[in-house]
Amino acid sequence: MGKRVQGAKSGKMKSNIRTMGSALGPRMMIDGREVDYFCGTSYYALHGDPxxxxxxxxxxxxxxxxxxxxxxxxxxxxxxxxxxxxxxxxxxxxxxxxxxxxxxxxxxxxxxxxxxxxxxxxxxxxxxxxxxxxxxxxxxxxxxxxxxxxxxxxxxxxxxxxxxxxxxxxxxxxxxxxxxxxxxxxxxxxxxxxxxxxxxxxxxxxxxxxxxxxxxxxxxxxxxxxxxxxxxxxxxxxxxxxxxxxxxxxxxxxxxxxxxxxxxxxxxxxxxxxxxxxxxHPEMRMQLWSNVAYMRTGLRELGIDLPDSPIPIVAVTALSGVDLKRVQQDLEKEGVLVAYVPPHGYSDAPNMESLRIAVFSTHTQEQIDRLLKSLGKLV
Ligand SMILES: Cc1ncc(COP(=O)(O)O)c(C=O)c1O
CATH class of the missing domain: 3.40.640.10 (Type I PLP-dependent aspartate aminotransferase-like (Major domain))
Structure with missing residues:
Protein backbone atom coordinates (compact mmCIF):
# COMPACT_ATOMS: atom_id res chain seq x y z
CA MET A 1 0.00 0.00 0.00
CA GLY A 2 1.01 3.55 -0.48
CA LYS A 3 3.88 4.96 1.50
CA ARG A 4 3.36 8.69 1.99
CA VAL A 5 6.27 11.02 2.18
CA GLN A 6 6.06 14.67 3.01
CA GLY A 7 8.20 15.78 0.09
CA ALA A 8 9.10 19.39 0.51
CA LYS A 9 12.13 21.48 1.19
CA SER A 10 12.02 25.25 1.09
CA GLY A 11 10.69 26.58 -2.18
CA LYS A 12 9.36 23.21 -3.38
CA MET A 13 5.75 22.28 -3.85
CA LYS A 14 4.58 20.73 -0.58
CA SER A 15 2.82 17.67 -1.86
CA ASN A 16 2.13 14.25 -0.55
CA ILE A 17 4.01 11.85 -2.76
CA ARG A 18 1.89 8.83 -3.51
CA THR A 19 2.91 5.43 -4.78
CA MET A 20 2.19 4.26 -8.32
CA GLY A 21 0.67 0.82 -8.69
CA SER A 22 0.50 0.82 -12.50
CA ALA A 23 1.96 2.60 -15.50
CA LEU A 24 1.02 6.25 -15.79
CA GLY A 25 -2.30 6.92 -17.47
CA PRO A 26 -5.52 8.89 -17.31
CA ARG A 27 -6.88 6.11 -15.13
CA MET A 28 -4.33 4.35 -13.01
CA MET A 29 -3.56 2.63 -9.74
CA ILE A 30 -2.28 4.94 -7.02
CA ASP A 31 -1.90 3.97 -3.35
CA GLY A 32 -3.67 0.71 -4.03
CA ARG A 33 -6.78 2.00 -5.79
CA GLU A 34 -7.83 3.03 -9.27
CA VAL A 35 -8.22 6.79 -9.75
CA ASP A 36 -8.79 9.39 -12.46
CA TYR A 37 -5.37 11.02 -12.75
CA PHE A 38 -5.27 14.72 -13.62
CA CYS A 39 -1.74 15.56 -12.42
CA GLY A 40 1.75 15.77 -13.82
CA THR A 41 3.03 16.59 -17.27
CA SER A 42 2.61 13.51 -19.44
CA TYR A 43 0.09 15.30 -21.61
CA TYR A 44 -0.45 12.33 -23.95
CA ALA A 45 0.12 9.74 -21.21
CA LEU A 46 2.90 8.36 -23.41
CA HIS A 47 4.90 7.31 -20.37
CA GLY A 48 2.39 4.50 -19.98
CA ASP A 49 1.97 3.77 -23.69
CA PRO A 50 2.81 0.13 -24.58
CA HIS A 281 0.07 11.42 -35.25
CA PRO A 282 -0.67 15.15 -35.26
CA GLU A 283 -4.28 14.24 -34.51
CA MET A 284 -3.15 13.52 -30.94
CA ARG A 285 -2.47 17.24 -30.54
CA MET A 286 -5.94 18.07 -31.89
CA GLN A 287 -7.43 15.63 -29.38
CA LEU A 288 -5.45 17.25 -26.57
CA TRP A 289 -6.58 20.75 -27.56
CA SER A 290 -10.15 19.52 -27.80
CA ASN A 291 -9.98 18.00 -24.29
CA VAL A 292 -8.43 21.22 -22.99
CA ALA A 293 -11.26 23.28 -24.51
CA TYR A 294 -13.85 20.89 -23.06
CA MET A 295 -12.30 21.12 -19.59
CA ARG A 296 -11.96 24.91 -19.69
CA THR A 297 -15.57 25.36 -20.88
CA GLY A 298 -16.85 23.04 -18.14
CA LEU A 299 -14.90 24.89 -15.45
CA ARG A 300 -16.18 28.23 -16.70
CA GLU A 301 -19.72 26.89 -16.43
CA LEU A 302 -18.97 26.30 -12.74
CA GLY A 303 -18.20 30.01 -12.42
CA ILE A 304 -14.41 29.68 -12.52
CA ASP A 305 -12.73 32.44 -14.45
CA LEU A 306 -10.26 31.02 -17.01
CA PRO A 307 -8.55 32.32 -20.13
CA ASP A 308 -8.98 30.63 -23.50
CA SER A 309 -5.79 28.68 -24.06
CA PRO A 310 -4.62 25.43 -25.66
CA ILE A 311 -2.36 24.70 -22.68
CA PRO A 312 -3.23 21.46 -20.87
CA ILE A 313 -2.45 23.00 -17.49
CA VAL A 314 -5.51 24.53 -15.90
CA ALA A 315 -4.95 26.54 -12.73
CA VAL A 316 -7.89 27.17 -10.46
CA THR A 317 -6.84 29.90 -8.07
CA ALA A 318 -8.46 31.26 -4.91
CA LEU A 319 -12.24 31.16 -4.98
CA SER A 320 -13.90 33.26 -2.35
CA GLY A 321 -14.81 31.23 0.71
CA VAL A 322 -13.47 27.98 -0.76
CA ASP A 323 -10.66 26.03 0.91
CA LEU A 324 -8.83 24.55 -2.07
CA LYS A 325 -6.79 22.15 0.04
CA ARG A 326 -10.04 20.63 1.29
CA VAL A 327 -11.41 20.55 -2.28
CA GLN A 328 -8.32 18.61 -3.40
CA GLN A 329 -8.73 16.14 -0.52
CA ASP A 330 -12.46 15.68 -1.15
CA LEU A 331 -11.84 15.11 -4.86
CA GLU A 332 -9.25 12.51 -3.96
CA LYS A 333 -11.75 10.71 -1.71
CA GLU A 334 -14.01 10.49 -4.76
CA GLY A 335 -11.15 8.98 -6.79
CA VAL A 336 -10.15 12.11 -8.74
CA LEU A 337 -6.56 13.26 -8.34
CA VAL A 338 -5.55 16.87 -8.98
CA ALA A 339 -2.57 18.74 -7.52
CA TYR A 340 -2.84 21.28 -4.72
CA VAL A 341 -0.22 24.04 -4.94
CA PRO A 342 0.27 26.25 -1.88
CA PRO A 343 0.98 29.98 -2.26
CA HIS A 344 4.50 30.40 -3.73
CA GLY A 345 4.76 26.60 -3.70
CA TYR A 346 6.65 26.35 -6.99
CA SER A 347 8.66 28.58 -9.31
CA ASP A 348 5.69 30.38 -10.90
CA ALA A 349 3.02 29.59 -8.32
CA PRO A 350 0.98 32.67 -7.46
CA ASN A 351 0.87 34.18 -3.98
CA MET A 352 -2.40 32.36 -3.35
CA GLU A 353 -3.23 28.69 -3.23
CA SER A 354 -4.30 26.92 -6.42
CA LEU A 355 -5.37 23.61 -7.87
CA ARG A 356 -3.38 22.48 -10.88
CA ILE A 357 -5.39 20.28 -13.22
CA ALA A 358 -3.48 18.54 -16.01
CA VAL A 359 -5.45 17.52 -19.07
CA PHE A 360 -4.31 14.55 -21.18
CA SER A 361 -5.29 13.71 -24.76
CA THR A 362 -6.36 10.32 -23.42
CA HIS A 363 -8.81 11.55 -20.78
CA THR A 364 -12.31 10.56 -21.83
CA GLN A 365 -15.18 13.01 -21.80
CA GLU A 366 -16.77 10.90 -19.06
CA GLN A 367 -13.68 11.38 -16.89
CA ILE A 368 -13.67 15.13 -17.43
CA ASP A 369 -17.42 15.22 -16.70
CA ARG A 370 -16.82 13.25 -13.49
CA LEU A 371 -14.18 15.75 -12.38
CA LEU A 372 -16.44 18.68 -13.21
CA LYS A 373 -19.39 17.12 -11.39
CA SER A 374 -17.34 16.41 -8.26
CA LEU A 375 -15.78 19.86 -8.37
CA GLY A 376 -19.18 21.47 -8.90
CA LYS A 377 -20.36 20.05 -5.57
CA LEU A 378 -17.35 21.51 -3.77
CA VAL A 379 -16.92 25.07 -5.06
C1 LIG B 1 9.79 24.70 -16.86
C2 LIG B 1 10.59 23.48 -16.55
N1 LIG B 1 11.86 23.41 -16.98
C3 LIG B 1 12.63 22.33 -16.75
C4 LIG B 1 12.14 21.24 -16.05
C5 LIG B 1 13.03 20.06 -15.83
O1 LIG B 1 12.85 19.10 -16.82
P1 LIG B 1 13.39 17.61 -16.61
O2 LIG B 1 12.40 16.95 -15.72
O3 LIG B 1 13.47 17.02 -17.98
O4 LIG B 1 14.73 17.70 -15.96
C6 LIG B 1 10.84 21.28 -15.57
C7 LIG B 1 10.33 20.12 -14.81
O5 LIG B 1 9.29 20.03 -14.29
C8 LIG B 1 10.03 22.41 -15.83
O6 LIG B 1 8.77 22.48 -15.39
Missing amino acids: RVIGAACEATCQYGMGPGTIMASPPLLEVEARAAEFFETEDAQYIISGYLGDMLLVQSLSGDYDVIFVDAASHYSVFDGIRSTGKRVIPFYHLDADDLARKLQDNLRPKEIPLVMSDGVFPVTGAIAPLREYVKVLASYDGALLCVDDSHAVGVIGEKGQGSLEYCGVQGKNRYLTGTLSKAFGGLGGIIPGDRDLMDKITRNVRIPVGASPPSTAAAAASAMGLKILSE
Whole structure:
Protein backbone atom coordinates (compact mmCIF):
# COMPACT_ATOMS: atom_id res chain seq x y z
CA MET A 1 0.00 0.00 0.00
CA GLY A 2 1.01 3.55 -0.48
CA LYS A 3 3.88 4.96 1.50
CA ARG A 4 3.36 8.69 1.99
CA VAL A 5 6.27 11.02 2.18
CA GLN A 6 6.06 14.67 3.01
CA GLY A 7 8.20 15.78 0.09
CA ALA A 8 9.10 19.39 0.51
CA LYS A 9 12.13 21.48 1.19
CA SER A 10 12.02 25.25 1.09
CA GLY A 11 10.69 26.58 -2.18
CA LYS A 12 9.36 23.21 -3.38
CA MET A 13 5.75 22.28 -3.85
CA LYS A 14 4.58 20.73 -0.58
CA SER A 15 2.82 17.67 -1.86
CA ASN A 16 2.13 14.25 -0.55
CA ILE A 17 4.01 11.85 -2.76
CA ARG A 18 1.89 8.83 -3.51
CA THR A 19 2.91 5.43 -4.78
CA MET A 20 2.19 4.26 -8.32
CA GLY A 21 0.67 0.82 -8.69
CA SER A 22 0.50 0.82 -12.50
CA ALA A 23 1.96 2.60 -15.50
CA LEU A 24 1.02 6.25 -15.79
CA GLY A 25 -2.30 6.92 -17.47
CA PRO A 26 -5.52 8.89 -17.31
CA ARG A 27 -6.88 6.11 -15.13
CA MET A 28 -4.33 4.35 -13.01
CA MET A 29 -3.56 2.63 -9.74
CA ILE A 30 -2.28 4.94 -7.02
CA ASP A 31 -1.90 3.97 -3.35
CA GLY A 32 -3.67 0.71 -4.03
CA ARG A 33 -6.78 2.00 -5.79
CA GLU A 34 -7.83 3.03 -9.27
CA VAL A 35 -8.22 6.79 -9.75
CA ASP A 36 -8.79 9.39 -12.46
CA TYR A 37 -5.37 11.02 -12.75
CA PHE A 38 -5.27 14.72 -13.62
CA CYS A 39 -1.74 15.56 -12.42
CA GLY A 40 1.75 15.77 -13.82
CA THR A 41 3.03 16.59 -17.27
CA SER A 42 2.61 13.51 -19.44
CA TYR A 43 0.09 15.30 -21.61
CA TYR A 44 -0.45 12.33 -23.95
CA ALA A 45 0.12 9.74 -21.21
CA LEU A 46 2.90 8.36 -23.41
CA HIS A 47 4.90 7.31 -20.37
CA GLY A 48 2.39 4.50 -19.98
CA ASP A 49 1.97 3.77 -23.69
CA PRO A 50 2.81 0.13 -24.58
CA ARG A 51 4.81 1.25 -27.65
CA VAL A 52 7.02 3.49 -25.51
CA ILE A 53 7.43 0.90 -22.78
CA GLY A 54 8.14 -1.79 -25.39
CA ALA A 55 10.84 0.33 -27.06
CA ALA A 56 12.54 0.94 -23.70
CA CYS A 57 12.51 -2.76 -22.81
CA GLU A 58 13.72 -3.93 -26.21
CA ALA A 59 16.57 -1.42 -26.37
CA THR A 60 17.66 -2.21 -22.83
CA CYS A 61 17.77 -5.94 -23.62
CA GLN A 62 19.86 -5.25 -26.71
CA TYR A 63 22.26 -2.54 -25.50
CA GLY A 64 22.08 -2.67 -21.71
CA MET A 65 21.53 0.33 -19.48
CA GLY A 66 23.87 2.81 -21.06
CA PRO A 67 26.74 3.44 -23.42
CA GLY A 68 30.42 3.33 -22.52
CA THR A 69 32.99 5.95 -23.43
CA ILE A 70 33.52 7.08 -27.07
CA MET A 71 30.38 5.42 -28.34
CA ALA A 72 26.66 6.11 -28.37
CA SER A 73 23.91 3.54 -28.46
CA PRO A 74 21.68 3.70 -31.55
CA PRO A 75 18.67 4.91 -29.51
CA LEU A 76 20.65 7.97 -28.34
CA LEU A 77 21.53 8.84 -31.93
CA GLU A 78 17.94 8.19 -32.97
CA VAL A 79 16.63 10.72 -30.43
CA GLU A 80 18.80 13.49 -31.88
CA ALA A 81 17.87 12.61 -35.46
CA ARG A 82 14.16 12.42 -34.68
CA ALA A 83 14.26 15.64 -32.65
CA ALA A 84 15.98 17.48 -35.51
CA GLU A 85 13.24 16.22 -37.82
CA PHE A 86 10.46 17.15 -35.38
CA PHE A 87 11.78 20.68 -34.82
CA GLU A 88 12.98 21.08 -38.44
CA THR A 89 16.50 22.00 -37.35
CA GLU A 90 19.86 20.82 -38.66
CA ASP A 91 20.62 18.89 -35.49
CA ALA A 92 19.79 18.50 -31.81
CA GLN A 93 21.66 17.82 -28.58
CA TYR A 94 20.20 15.23 -26.19
CA ILE A 95 21.26 15.35 -22.52
CA ILE A 96 20.39 13.68 -19.25
CA SER A 97 17.75 16.19 -18.12
CA GLY A 98 15.67 19.13 -19.22
CA TYR A 99 16.79 20.86 -16.04
CA LEU A 100 20.37 21.01 -17.34
CA GLY A 101 19.18 22.10 -20.78
CA ASP A 102 18.86 25.72 -19.70
CA MET A 103 22.41 25.73 -18.39
CA LEU A 104 23.67 24.11 -21.55
CA LEU A 105 21.95 26.63 -23.82
CA VAL A 106 23.06 29.82 -22.07
CA GLN A 107 26.61 28.53 -21.62
CA SER A 108 26.84 27.55 -25.27
CA LEU A 109 25.84 31.08 -26.34
CA SER A 110 28.00 32.84 -23.76
CA GLY A 111 30.14 34.60 -26.38
CA ASP A 112 27.05 36.12 -28.03
CA TYR A 113 25.59 38.31 -25.24
CA ASP A 114 26.56 40.40 -22.24
CA VAL A 115 23.56 40.70 -19.90
CA ILE A 116 20.69 38.30 -19.14
CA PHE A 117 17.16 39.61 -18.61
CA VAL A 118 14.92 36.96 -17.08
CA ASP A 119 11.22 36.66 -16.24
CA ALA A 120 11.26 36.71 -12.44
CA ALA A 121 8.96 33.67 -12.20
CA SER A 122 11.02 31.45 -14.50
CA HIS A 123 11.70 27.86 -13.53
CA TYR A 124 14.45 26.97 -11.03
CA SER A 125 16.41 25.43 -13.90
CA VAL A 126 16.45 28.76 -15.73
CA PHE A 127 17.89 30.59 -12.72
CA ASP A 128 20.43 27.85 -11.98
CA GLY A 129 21.45 27.87 -15.63
CA ILE A 130 21.85 31.60 -16.05
CA ARG A 131 23.75 31.99 -12.76
CA SER A 132 26.30 29.48 -14.01
CA THR A 133 27.35 31.87 -16.80
CA GLY A 134 28.70 34.52 -14.42
CA LYS A 135 26.92 37.21 -16.51
CA ARG A 136 24.92 40.06 -15.04
CA VAL A 137 21.33 38.92 -14.46
CA ILE A 138 18.42 41.38 -14.39
CA PRO A 139 14.97 39.99 -13.55
CA PHE A 140 11.88 41.65 -15.02
CA TYR A 141 8.28 41.37 -13.80
CA HIS A 142 6.49 38.16 -14.68
CA LEU A 143 5.07 38.22 -18.26
CA ASP A 144 5.61 41.99 -18.44
CA ALA A 145 7.04 43.24 -21.76
CA ASP A 146 6.82 46.87 -20.62
CA ASP A 147 8.98 46.15 -17.61
CA LEU A 148 11.42 44.26 -19.85
CA ALA A 149 11.66 47.38 -22.05
CA ARG A 150 12.36 49.55 -18.98
CA LYS A 151 14.96 47.16 -17.59
CA LEU A 152 16.75 46.96 -20.94
CA GLN A 153 16.86 50.71 -21.19
CA ASP A 154 18.07 51.21 -17.62
CA ASN A 155 20.68 48.47 -17.49
CA LEU A 156 22.38 48.04 -20.86
CA ARG A 157 25.53 50.00 -21.53
CA PRO A 158 26.35 51.03 -25.11
CA LYS A 159 27.12 48.06 -27.41
CA GLU A 160 26.07 45.48 -24.78
CA ILE A 161 23.93 42.68 -26.16
CA PRO A 162 20.99 41.31 -24.14
CA LEU A 163 19.77 37.74 -23.84
CA VAL A 164 16.16 37.45 -22.70
CA MET A 165 15.09 34.21 -21.06
CA SER A 166 11.76 32.91 -19.84
CA ASP A 167 9.71 29.76 -19.57
CA GLY A 168 7.73 29.48 -22.81
CA VAL A 169 4.83 28.00 -20.84
CA PHE A 170 4.79 28.26 -17.04
CA PRO A 171 4.38 24.97 -15.20
CA VAL A 172 1.78 25.83 -12.54
CA THR A 173 -0.38 28.52 -14.13
CA GLY A 174 -0.01 27.39 -17.75
CA ALA A 175 0.59 31.02 -18.78
CA ILE A 176 2.22 31.48 -22.19
CA ALA A 177 5.05 34.02 -22.25
CA PRO A 178 4.17 37.05 -24.47
CA LEU A 179 7.03 36.28 -26.85
CA ARG A 180 5.74 38.42 -29.69
CA GLU A 181 5.84 41.45 -27.40
CA TYR A 182 9.33 40.56 -26.20
CA VAL A 183 10.50 40.35 -29.81
CA LYS A 184 9.06 43.80 -30.53
CA VAL A 185 10.90 45.20 -27.52
CA LEU A 186 14.15 43.52 -28.64
CA ALA A 187 13.92 44.83 -32.20
CA SER A 188 15.94 47.93 -31.28
CA TYR A 189 18.82 45.90 -29.80
CA ASP A 190 21.20 44.53 -32.42
CA GLY A 191 22.07 40.88 -31.93
CA ALA A 192 19.59 40.43 -29.03
CA LEU A 193 18.86 36.79 -28.19
CA LEU A 194 15.62 35.21 -27.00
CA CYS A 195 15.76 31.83 -25.22
CA VAL A 196 12.82 29.86 -23.86
CA ASP A 197 12.62 26.92 -21.54
CA ASP A 198 9.90 25.16 -23.47
CA SER A 199 9.54 22.07 -21.33
CA HIS A 200 5.73 22.39 -21.16
CA ALA A 201 5.29 23.65 -24.72
CA VAL A 202 7.20 21.24 -26.94
CA GLY A 203 4.95 18.60 -28.45
CA VAL A 204 1.95 20.57 -27.21
CA ILE A 205 1.56 23.96 -28.89
CA GLY A 206 2.31 25.34 -32.32
CA GLU A 207 0.83 23.88 -35.46
CA LYS A 208 3.66 21.34 -35.65
CA GLY A 209 4.02 21.03 -31.89
CA GLN A 210 7.34 22.87 -31.96
CA GLY A 211 6.49 24.94 -28.91
CA SER A 212 5.99 28.53 -27.84
CA LEU A 213 8.25 30.16 -30.45
CA GLU A 214 6.21 28.48 -33.18
CA TYR A 215 2.91 29.23 -31.42
CA CYS A 216 3.78 32.93 -31.12
CA GLY A 217 5.14 33.10 -34.68
CA VAL A 218 8.63 34.21 -33.62
CA GLN A 219 10.94 31.41 -34.74
CA GLY A 220 14.12 32.50 -36.49
CA LYS A 221 17.62 33.79 -36.07
CA ASN A 222 18.74 34.33 -32.46
CA ARG A 223 15.67 32.51 -31.07
CA TYR A 224 16.43 29.35 -29.12
CA LEU A 225 14.57 26.77 -27.11
CA THR A 226 15.42 24.05 -24.69
CA GLY A 227 12.88 21.32 -24.21
CA THR A 228 12.38 18.13 -22.32
CA LEU A 229 11.43 14.68 -23.51
CA SER A 230 10.21 13.90 -19.99
CA LYS A 231 6.77 15.44 -20.40
CA ALA A 232 4.72 15.39 -23.63
CA PHE A 233 7.01 12.90 -25.37
CA GLY A 234 6.76 10.20 -22.73
CA GLY A 235 10.50 9.70 -22.33
CA LEU A 236 13.22 11.34 -20.30
CA GLY A 237 15.99 13.87 -20.85
CA GLY A 238 16.64 17.34 -22.23
CA ILE A 239 16.63 18.27 -25.89
CA ILE A 240 18.16 21.34 -27.51
CA PRO A 241 17.35 21.59 -31.22
CA GLY A 242 19.39 23.96 -33.36
CA ASP A 243 21.63 24.56 -36.32
CA ARG A 244 25.24 23.36 -36.76
CA ASP A 245 26.53 26.66 -35.44
CA LEU A 246 24.72 26.07 -32.12
CA MET A 247 26.01 22.48 -31.98
CA ASP A 248 29.58 23.80 -32.50
CA LYS A 249 29.09 26.29 -29.69
CA ILE A 250 27.83 23.50 -27.43
CA THR A 251 30.94 21.47 -28.25
CA ARG A 252 33.27 24.42 -27.67
CA ASN A 253 31.67 26.04 -24.62
CA VAL A 254 29.77 23.43 -22.61
CA ARG A 255 31.05 20.56 -20.51
CA ILE A 256 27.72 18.89 -19.73
CA PRO A 257 27.69 16.52 -22.76
CA VAL A 258 31.18 15.23 -21.95
CA GLY A 259 31.08 15.55 -18.16
CA ALA A 260 27.66 14.05 -17.44
CA SER A 261 26.44 10.59 -18.39
CA PRO A 262 24.00 10.57 -21.27
CA PRO A 263 20.43 9.38 -20.68
CA SER A 264 20.01 5.64 -20.21
CA THR A 265 19.31 3.43 -23.20
CA ALA A 266 15.76 2.89 -21.92
CA ALA A 267 15.17 6.64 -21.62
CA ALA A 268 16.57 7.22 -25.11
CA ALA A 269 14.53 4.48 -26.76
CA ALA A 270 11.36 5.66 -25.00
CA SER A 271 12.06 9.26 -26.04
CA ALA A 272 12.75 8.27 -29.65
CA MET A 273 9.47 6.36 -29.73
CA GLY A 274 7.59 9.31 -28.18
CA LEU A 275 9.02 11.62 -30.85
CA LYS A 276 8.06 9.14 -33.57
CA ILE A 277 4.51 8.77 -32.28
CA LEU A 278 3.88 12.51 -31.96
CA SER A 279 5.44 13.16 -35.40
CA GLU A 280 3.28 10.56 -37.08
CA HIS A 281 0.07 11.42 -35.25
CA PRO A 282 -0.67 15.15 -35.26
CA GLU A 283 -4.28 14.24 -34.51
CA MET A 284 -3.15 13.52 -30.94
CA ARG A 285 -2.47 17.24 -30.54
CA MET A 286 -5.94 18.07 -31.89
CA GLN A 287 -7.43 15.63 -29.38
CA LEU A 288 -5.45 17.25 -26.57
CA TRP A 289 -6.58 20.75 -27.56
CA SER A 290 -10.15 19.52 -27.80
CA ASN A 291 -9.98 18.00 -24.29
CA VAL A 292 -8.43 21.22 -22.99
CA ALA A 293 -11.26 23.28 -24.51
CA TYR A 294 -13.85 20.89 -23.06
CA MET A 295 -12.30 21.12 -19.59
CA ARG A 296 -11.96 24.91 -19.69
CA THR A 297 -15.57 25.36 -20.88
CA GLY A 298 -16.85 23.04 -18.14
CA LEU A 299 -14.90 24.89 -15.45
CA ARG A 300 -16.18 28.23 -16.70
CA GLU A 301 -19.72 26.89 -16.43
CA LEU A 302 -18.97 26.30 -12.74
CA GLY A 303 -18.20 30.01 -12.42
CA ILE A 304 -14.41 29.68 -12.52
CA ASP A 305 -12.73 32.44 -14.45
CA LEU A 306 -10.26 31.02 -17.01
CA PRO A 307 -8.55 32.32 -20.13
CA ASP A 308 -8.98 30.63 -23.50
CA SER A 309 -5.79 28.68 -24.06
CA PRO A 310 -4.62 25.43 -25.66
CA ILE A 311 -2.36 24.70 -22.68
CA PRO A 312 -3.23 21.46 -20.87
CA ILE A 313 -2.45 23.00 -17.49
CA VAL A 314 -5.51 24.53 -15.90
CA ALA A 315 -4.95 26.54 -12.73
CA VAL A 316 -7.89 27.17 -10.46
CA THR A 317 -6.84 29.90 -8.07
CA ALA A 318 -8.46 31.26 -4.91
CA LEU A 319 -12.24 31.16 -4.98
CA SER A 320 -13.90 33.26 -2.35
CA GLY A 321 -14.81 31.23 0.71
CA VAL A 322 -13.47 27.98 -0.76
CA ASP A 323 -10.66 26.03 0.91
CA LEU A 324 -8.83 24.55 -2.07
CA LYS A 325 -6.79 22.15 0.04
CA ARG A 326 -10.04 20.63 1.29
CA VAL A 327 -11.41 20.55 -2.28
CA GLN A 328 -8.32 18.61 -3.40
CA GLN A 329 -8.73 16.14 -0.52
CA ASP A 330 -12.46 15.68 -1.15
CA LEU A 331 -11.84 15.11 -4.86
CA GLU A 332 -9.25 12.51 -3.96
CA LYS A 333 -11.75 10.71 -1.71
CA GLU A 334 -14.01 10.49 -4.76
CA GLY A 335 -11.15 8.98 -6.79
CA VAL A 336 -10.15 12.11 -8.74
CA LEU A 337 -6.56 13.26 -8.34
CA VAL A 338 -5.55 16.87 -8.98
CA ALA A 339 -2.57 18.74 -7.52
CA TYR A 340 -2.84 21.28 -4.72
CA VAL A 341 -0.22 24.04 -4.94
CA PRO A 342 0.27 26.25 -1.88
CA PRO A 343 0.98 29.98 -2.26
CA HIS A 344 4.50 30.40 -3.73
CA GLY A 345 4.76 26.60 -3.70
CA TYR A 346 6.65 26.35 -6.99
CA SER A 347 8.66 28.58 -9.31
CA ASP A 348 5.69 30.38 -10.90
CA ALA A 349 3.02 29.59 -8.32
CA PRO A 350 0.98 32.67 -7.46
CA ASN A 351 0.87 34.18 -3.98
CA MET A 352 -2.40 32.36 -3.35
CA GLU A 353 -3.23 28.69 -3.23
CA SER A 354 -4.30 26.92 -6.42
CA LEU A 355 -5.37 23.61 -7.87
CA ARG A 356 -3.38 22.48 -10.88
CA ILE A 357 -5.39 20.28 -13.22
CA ALA A 358 -3.48 18.54 -16.01
CA VAL A 359 -5.45 17.52 -19.07
CA PHE A 360 -4.31 14.55 -21.18
CA SER A 361 -5.29 13.71 -24.76
CA THR A 362 -6.36 10.32 -23.42
CA HIS A 363 -8.81 11.55 -20.78
CA THR A 364 -12.31 10.56 -21.83
CA GLN A 365 -15.18 13.01 -21.80
CA GLU A 366 -16.77 10.90 -19.06
CA GLN A 367 -13.68 11.38 -16.89
CA ILE A 368 -13.67 15.13 -17.43
CA ASP A 369 -17.42 15.22 -16.70
CA ARG A 370 -16.82 13.25 -13.49
CA LEU A 371 -14.18 15.75 -12.38
CA LEU A 372 -16.44 18.68 -13.21
CA LYS A 373 -19.39 17.12 -11.39
CA SER A 374 -17.34 16.41 -8.26
CA LEU A 375 -15.78 19.86 -8.37
CA GLY A 376 -19.18 21.47 -8.90
CA LYS A 377 -20.36 20.05 -5.57
CA LEU A 378 -17.35 21.51 -3.77
CA VAL A 379 -16.92 25.07 -5.06
C1 LIG B 1 9.79 24.70 -16.86
C2 LIG B 1 10.59 23.48 -16.55
N1 LIG B 1 11.86 23.41 -16.98
C3 LIG B 1 12.63 22.33 -16.75
C4 LIG B 1 12.14 21.24 -16.05
C5 LIG B 1 13.03 20.06 -15.83
O1 LIG B 1 12.85 19.10 -16.82
P1 LIG B 1 13.39 17.61 -16.61
O2 LIG B 1 12.40 16.95 -15.72
O3 LIG B 1 13.47 17.02 -17.98
O4 LIG B 1 14.73 17.70 -15.96
C6 LIG B 1 10.84 21.28 -15.57
C7 LIG B 1 10.33 20.12 -14.81
O5 LIG B 1 9.29 20.03 -14.29
C8 LIG B 1 10.03 22.41 -15.83
O6 LIG B 1 8.77 22.48 -15.39
